[in-house]
Amino acid sequence: MSAPQTLSDIPGIDPLFSAEEVHRGVTALGQRIEREIGDEDPLLVALLGGSVIFLADLVRAIARPVRFELIHVAAGESAESGVMQIQYPIPVEIAGQSVVVVKDVVASGVTEPYLEEQLRNHGARAVRFAALIDIPDDRKTGFEVSYAVFSTPRQGVLVGYGLKHDGRYGNLSYVARRLSPASAKERP
DSSP: OOOOOSTTSSTTEEEEEOHHHHHHHHHHHHHHHHHHHTTOOOEEEEETTTTHHHHHHHHHHSSSOOEEEEEOEEESSOGGGTOEEESSOOSSOOTTOEEEEEEEEEOSSSHHHHHHHHHHHTTOSEEEEEEEEEOGGGOSSOOOOSEEEEEOOOOSEEEBTTBOBTTBSTTOSSEEEEOOHHHHHHOO
């Protein structure tokens, strides 16, 4: 059985960005990154989870060989403590390298400065951030994304194109918001 892929196939899902919009946006972002990095040989580092599908399409949108790796960043004792650690360290040398960190969603801006600091402490020459979705209204820091496919206000729980809710909906080709059961019943 194939996964529903059209905008109206799944109850409780409110489409935000169609598969076509996502494809056009990721392709345009890949082309922009390629133009802006010039002769650099960047290393794209994606956070495990929701950014994996974004990473796969983004590297294919860059029309030259690029390197990429996956890492996982987790909060320490509690998310409120601000203590974080990279659980899967980058398996390549990054000293002197230009790094583009690929994330599914940038919201609070708390994790990103930590990542940038860690990458710079390991010798990265430049660190940029690319997000599928940027939610600047949720910032708790002054962090600014270098590249974003979409910038939007908070729209609830986002799903699709790698973004999951309770482990589901990440396989959708578009981005949507998951409606609460009550609001899903109110939809026509």
